[in-house]
Amino acid sequence: MPVSEPKPSAARSRTWRVAGVLLLIGIEALLFGYSYPFFSLALEKKGIATWLIGLNASIAGAGILIFGPFVPWLIDRMGLRLLVAAQFALSLASFAAIFAFDNIAVWFVARFVMGTCFAALWTTTEIWLNGVVDDKNRGRIVGASGTLYAACQFMGPLLLSGTGSTGSLPLVVAMVPLAIGVAVALSIRSAVGEVDDEEESGDVHTLRMSLTLAGSLIAAAFLTGIGETAMQSLLPLYGLAHGLNDSGASRLVAVFSLGEAVLIVALGWFADRHGRRLTLIGCAGIAVVSTLAFPFVMDKAFLLEPVVFIAGGTVSGLYTLGIVLIGQDFRGQRLAVVSTGFAMAYSAGSVIGSTPIGFLMDLFGAEALPITVAAGFMALLIFLLRPGQKKAAEVSLE
Structure with a gap:
């Protein structure tokens, strides 16, 4: 019957929304686990002082404290789909800038931008996942996303051990999943009436x-x-x-x-x-x-x-x-x-x-x-x- 046709399609669409956000969480965790040892090892190979390597890591971790207050406003203006895609794109651009301009100042600016994006992605993908899951399975899926994050973060250093920390290869390898993240984020479209589109009452x-x-x-x-x-x-x-x-x-x-x-x-x-x-x-x-x-x-x-x-x-x-x-x-x-x-x-x-x-x-x-x-x-x-x-x-x- 014609009325029953949209149901499987709607179910597949909802499944992709959940699976797509989980894939984005996995990519974010992989690059998070990859970037910390990469920057430390790469900068050490350049003969940078240890305290500067520590400072490089610190400016990455401080991102959410600076950017966090603006996240709700940006979500309201851009929507989660475009905002998440932009964060992956900026992270990709940061690695590309290091690839194009091998300068210590660029390494620090890129690390700050990238660290801010990764920290914001951590928040925005959690918000997105909470919006697209149904309440009955919320605990299971959010819990599974935590395990997925830990597993992918663990894989980051393993990936780096294969690419090494010098030359262009580790930069190119980092840019590939980030590009996939942009494409996946743009492919996830909200459906009118689903959880992520609901508004709170003003009570x-x-x-x-x-x-x-x-x-x-x-x-x-x-x-x-x-x-x-x-x-x-x-x-x-x-x-x-x-x-x-x-x-x-x-x-x-x-x-x-x-x-x-x-x-x-x-x-x-x-x-x-x-x-x-x-x-x-x-x-x-x-x-x-x-x-x-x-x-x-x-x-x-x-x-x-x-x-x-x-x-x-x-x-x-x-x-x-x-x-x-x-x-x-x-x-x-x-x-x-x-x-x-x-x-x-x-x-x-x-x-x-x-x-x-x-x-x-x-x-x-x-x-x-x-x-x-x-x-x-x-x-x-x-x-x-x-x-x-x-x-x-x-x-x-x-």
Whole structure:
């Protein structure tokens, strides 16, 4: 019958929108993992001072803090499709500029532009994915996107090991997936009436409840940024302080990162089945318990890695569950504003994270790491369990 013809086509179109955004996330993660070691190694080969190489990395990481406030405005003016395509195109142009003008000033300007685009892509592709998935499978798909991101980021350095860091080959190899990203972004077209085109009502009460809920999510992003960065950078020192050798201390970070990559899929599935706010609270509670357990399992090999694995998954899971809840509760411009604030809070936590906790470790010893991280998540847990916060969440979920 004629009326049934459009249904398979509509389903295929929706499937491509989700798959296309996931492909963009994979490309972004691949180039993110590729660019950090590439710039460090390439600049080292040029005889650049180590502090300048560090500065080059820092200006890349600061991008979202500078550009973030403008993201919602740009989404409103350009739309996600054109904005994401432009970010891939600017990243492509940055590599092309290095290829054409092998000058140190160009390397720094290109790194800043590229770092800003990658950071903004991280935010805008999350917003886009939240807009095109259906709410029933939101947790599963957003969780899977986190695992996809981790896997593709892991592949970046492997790709660089094949291309090397000198000559034109690594630049050309980087430009190819970025060009594909431009083409894919432009090919994803919104359908009228789908989730990514919905607008929020202007009800003040709903807005107030939404902002109340968003406050806890932004706090979760900030604390996750602190905890995740501190663990990634200081966990090796914690292992050394407990008598592990360099290999064993580095392995702690690998196990922590593996937990980040694997457990977020399970957390997304659990959130879809058993409630997202409940999962967020449970995740915060497990993050507290697992990090506090570190001192008690460091001398027990059969317990150490499982505890570190669980800590990695739950600490990272708080970020993923926050993204899921934002997609569930916000639409249109509010989705862009809250998602951008969420990403900026995480980035701010990442920038702040290691320095004060490292200072506390110098003052009070290695146990300051798990205790400080656990204290932050305990504060979040208490905030989430407040009666007023629970009521606000329930109203926003109706």
